Amino acid sequence: MPDAHKLFEALVREHAAMLLVYLRAALGNTSDVDDLFQETMIVAWRRLDDFDQSRPFGQWLRGIAKRLVLAHHRRQSVRPCDAVILDQLDARISNLAAHPGDTWQEKLALLPNCIQSLPDHFRHAVRLRYFQKQPIAQLVESLEASEAAIKKRLQRARALILDCIQKNLSRLGLSV
């Protein structure tokens, strides 16, 4: 019979990718994400007894992560981050988690299509920024546009991607 460690590891595996997105969104792509990922999972393990099994495990994990993020944010600030922002993230991720698919990757299978459907100049900016990891200063040269224009383009692209995700979820009858 599998022991509690193995069962917990299975839960961790199932929810790790989702939790990493939540932490990255809240903290940015820093080493803090790794630290808080580990801390969240360890707290979850220690408080497993408190877990209400009638509720989704992922939501419970995000609840633990939220408290840790807020405590971390009080000590060190990298991004705008407060309860409203974290609750909004939680709501969005809950909707994404309701999307069909056994794994987080499957639930996000629509993301590449949403990127692909962006107008060329937005898609190009996203590709350079995220997939080629170009800093903004380099994007200014690559795209021959001002820094302000690049930043607006990235924001607009992200808004269109979210819009695309929302439309997909709406089609499936999931609230967004």
Place this chain on the structure above:
Amino acid sequence: MSEASWQREAEQLCEQWLDADSPSAESAGAPPTSANEQVRRHIADQQLVDALLQSLADRDPRDTSNRIRRVMDAIAADGLSPRTSNHRTAKTWSLVGLAACLLVACTLLLMKSANESRANEILAQIRQVSLADTDRIYHVFHSNSQHDAPFEFLGKLYLRGTTGFVVQVDKIAVGRCGDEYWVVPPEGPIFVANSFNWLNSSSTRDMLELELLKDLSVTSHRAPLMQLSTIVEAIEGDYDFAVHRGTYDGLRRLDELSASRRPGNMELPSSIRLWFDADTKIVHTVELTWSVVDGQPLRHSVRFTLAPAENVADAWYQHAAHHTAGRLVRRVNGDP
């Protein structure tokens, strides 16, 4: 606050914190925030999509599996155990719930474990068959379309266990004979290397227009993916996989092994499907699909289909069988 006004504020905050190259250095102290809830929700949405894009593009070797291992190591090393409640009723309910969960989880795990065990056994049998020094010929097809476009014929692949292969695409032949790798372009010198690294280097691929190798070589430390044993090895190490029973077509039953890559090595195909003879475990079709190509979310597939057997001489795996006598042979050693 008007819509234009809150949007302007939200954009400014995102510019300052989300898209700055080094936001923490740019502004000392706590990030500015907004009293407006709409602004904060907008920021959250931008941060979420930013994180989703990062997670899609992330090629950090410290992948999710490593993080999970670190968590489990920390739990095991510190002897941490779940805290239990002192309250009798709560504890009873908790134990009942946990027992129910364990029962369901155990059943699922046992079912999963039985299926996994069978799939592992079948993969080991496929591996065993693929290691044999038997010549098999496959037709190679590819598809670059996002949707279900037909596969186009690319060329032929001759395979002999782990010691030999020949790929013929257009007028180029690439092959392996024992420890020697070679490429015969339509003109110019023939290149022979003592490792796959040289052929696999991007400069060589560009020079010789070896587009197919780009997909099938993957990383320099691996043998090329066109060798079935390498595909099996990749599935064992980097994929979650399952076996599905097929139906008889009058001659044989072709079962399917479908594998999905775990997060990590983005160079490997995102999915691999093998159709194999249920009795002999000979692979009839292999389909490798990449969903991200050069960091771009593009679908790209390569398919190998078993062709009728031919008598293949040992010499076929040597470069001399693929060019006229007297052509210059250039030997290159080591890494590019």
